[in-house]
Amino acid sequence: MNQRLPNSFRTGPDERGHFGNFGGRFVAETLMPLILDLEKAYAAAKADPSFQAQMNGHLKDYVGRPSPLYFAERLTEHLGGAKIYLKREELNHTGSHKVNNVLGQIMVARRMGKKRIIAETGAGQHGVATATLCARFGLECVVYMGAVDVARQAPNVFRMEMLGAKVVPVQSGTRTLKDAMNEALRDWVTNVHNTFYCIGTVAGPHPYPMMVRDFQSVIGEETRKQMQEAEGRLPDSLVACIGGGSNAMGLFHPFLDDPSVEIFGVEAAGHGLTQLHAASIAGGRPGVLHGNRTYLLMDDDGQIQDAHSISAGLDYPGIGPEHSWLHETGRVTYLSATDDEALAAFMLLSRLEGIPPALESAHAIAKLTELAPKRPKDHLMVVNLSGRGDKDIPQITEILKGRKQ
Amino acid sequence: MTTRIDALFAELAKEGRSAFVTFLMAGDPDPATSLDILKALPKAGADIIEIGMPFTDPMADGPSIQAAGLRALKSGMTLRKTLEMVRGFREEDNTTPLVLMGYYNPIYIYGVDKFLADAKTAGVDGLIIVDLPPEEDDELCIPALKAGLNFIRLATPTTDDKRLPAVLANTSGFVYYVSITGITGAAAADSKVVGDAVARIKRHTKLPVCVGFGIRTPQAARAIAEKADGAVVGTALVDALRDSLDTQGQATAKTVAAVADVVASLAQGVRGAKQAAE
Missing domain, CATH: 3.40.50.1100 (Rossmann fold)
Incomplete structure (x- = not known):
């Protein structure tokens, strides 16, 4: 708490993805080139007025904002x-609010030419939002969900499947959100070439925390x-x-x-x-x-x-x-x-x-x-x-x- | 600085053969059995031993190694006990290189400086930390090099020529080429493709290149050893260990031998390899 307070709380993260001592890019080498690609693609999208215009159109007419x-x-x-x-x-x-971020990431994925989308979900809200936008844009969708959560959030599981997504119940570890995220990362490491990982919250390696925050x-x-x-x-x-x-x-x-x-x-x-x-x-x-x-x-x-x-x-x-x-x-x-x-x-x-x-x-x-x-x-x-x-x-x-x- | 790893590769170069690198999870299925397996590995033909530091959330590992880590944690394994295991091994063997492999969080919580000092004293030669890419070199890589430990980096099929220099910049000991995009225990890579990848890496570095992920049989080990300076086997050994356990997941009289036997047969594969023409 004795650190010097910043002049602004809104300038982070730095170019290495740090908010003070937090954040960063702690991922396996297989993923590192992808994360750097994503960072570039997101920066380009952010600077492109037509991207923002498209986003605004979908936010208004599809999301209902x-x-x-x-x-x-x-x-x-x-x-x-x-x-x-x-x-x-x-x-x-x-x-839920999850759709704001998913729309943004799916638009970035489309710019990057990725056809397969993976996501982790806890309550199923992020999974539902991802399945929905994949249906809307004709993309393959795989959602990882802890087996415990699959049991307690049954309506959302049916909904994702109805939207054409494949829901994979995760049996490892505690079978909840953290394990779903581990499994999504394992999928991503395996399918790097065609897959975009749509993270549902302001966590993960840089640029995700910043990108998700911007979309939300x-x-x-x-x-x-x-x-x-x-x-x-x-x-x-x-x-x-x-x-x-x-x-x-x-x-x-x-x-x-x-x-x-x-x-x-x-x-x-x-x-x-x-x-x-x-x-x-x-x-x-x-x-x-x-x-x-x-x-x-x-x-x-x-x-x-x-x-x-x-x-x-x-x-x-x-x-x-x-x-x-x-x-x-x-x-x-x-x-x-x-x-x-x-x-x-x-x-x-x-x-x-x-x-x-x-x-x-x-x-x-x-x-x-x-x-x-x-x-x-x-x-x-x-x-x-x-x-x-x-x-x-x-x-x-x-x-x-x-x-x- | 010359570590046991550097000395080993110099020796193998004279003999004209590749290294056989084996993996075991520290504390799997319990600390005492795990130390017995570790001690049996050099006699069975292991040239370098990677010791897994168990972690609850091993994001780059397949089901076999995940389960091994959970068995170890359940038996009470900690990072402190992993270092004790290294000390136990060094009482009898002062030449076989030992590399600790795992994820950053347990080291970060142990304290980086204390960990490096304790690891060096215990007799550790190198570190492979899966979730520390060159972008995070300040965390552990640079301090480890200063402490006299090798920091062995993973290169993967996604590491292109543009990125390789950054990956190799602070790498020492050897380069660990992950032959597939995927998790440990996944399908094997084609040896021709691996040969091309090793040649590509060698254009950027003089360090030995060892290849892992997907090697399960003596034939596969041999094919890889002909293309690279070393072949790494992990999941096949962890599976042999698992298959030797009783229904409660406890070690049996067969456990140590089960692992040593697989290591011996794979070692023959590696030693039978013809060295690729330089």
Whole structure:
């Protein structure tokens, strides 16, 4: 924490992919030439006005952007503090923010002439978004998903298969998101020549954390404009859930250099921080995995530990490297919410606003119930409603049935 | 600085034969059996031994080596114990080169400087760290070279002529050519293609080039040894070990011999190779 604060929080990463001490390119040599190619292809796309124009067209007509910034009147009344706005990413086509990034990466893959797309998925939201855009653009799609997640996110598995994707259940390790990512990397190493790896979050080797953040930043950019229209000023605080952290980074990044805006990320505390959880910043330390240096859950020998969260999308023992840096610089405050708190928040938002949130997003709502009442009525608080809860209804029904017995 | 690796290749050049490089996972299936296997390898014909440092998330390894790492971790293996195993081996053998192979995180957590000092003292000669490309040389490669250890780099079919100089710049000991794009234990590469690739690398470096990934039989080992300065075998040995275990995954009376026998037959393949005309 005693490092010198940067003049801007928005200039990273450096040319080697570092955010402070975090990030980098820790990959096998087989992948290194590809990652350098991708970096070049992405830089060229970014500089090409026709790429941005195409993106904007698809974002508007296919994804359905801009997503609304909705004043949650009854939730605001109920909590009795800050004025709460929900950024409605769950209304996007495919049901979450994941589509923003997938669209961008698929457009880059097309520029690179890649015909085969692979992806890892936890809750299935990134897998669904990838399968959807592969269908739209006629590309082969293979999605790696931990066998545990295949079981608890059945609706999304059916959906991906219906869209023409091949879903591969991963049986190695803990059979969740981290193992799906290992398996996707193994596929990529094997099929480098024709395959594009569409990573679902702001993690992995450079340039992924930067590229995914750029594609997700549409969330924060719209929020800025919409809040200006609604209230004539900037929001006072932002809240988002964090697994790898892509929806949070998308909302946060355009506001990082506005010191008046308080920013809160919410990790998954699972059964509690002293038990099984998925809160890398609260319970981990810096290490190297999946191509980047970042906060990770591990033991004293550097072996990666199992994460646990009720929400498959947050069940990952790491976090994007830019978040690790924002934590160490103190710009963003990282909190955590337990499984039970998320479940209660799921019910609360469903009953008060008629919006069942994804269990991932419910973690952000859970912390909102602590943050909002402590703030004045003219405090403008934005929560990223990153996904819709439809996919979680079978799992939640089971849990509630179990509790009644 | 001359390491045991440099000395070995100088010796083999005089004999006119290629090196047989074997792999075992430290602590598989338990630390004591693993040390016994390690001690048996030079007698069975191994010229260089790669010792895998077990890791929970081995992204470049196939199912066999992943499972070996998990067996080792389950038996309580740690990086500290892997270095103890090297010390145990060096009490009896001070010439066979030992190379530690694995992923960066356990070393990063152990502490780079402490690890390099402890590895050097224990008798380690070189390191192969899968997830440290030249772009991250400051992390471990440069400090390792300063500490007197070889840093052996992987070159792959995707490493083109433009990139090779960067890959070779801080490489020492030997170059490990990964003959396929893929994970350990995957299909074998065609020896003609491998020969061309080795020739391509040799245009850029005087270092010996060893070839691995996909070699399972004495015939394949021989074919590769005729094209390269060394043949590396890993998965075939790990599979032989696994097949010797009881239903609980514990070592049996056959385990050490099962590995040594495969090593002996593969070593014959390598030693039967005619050296390629220089």
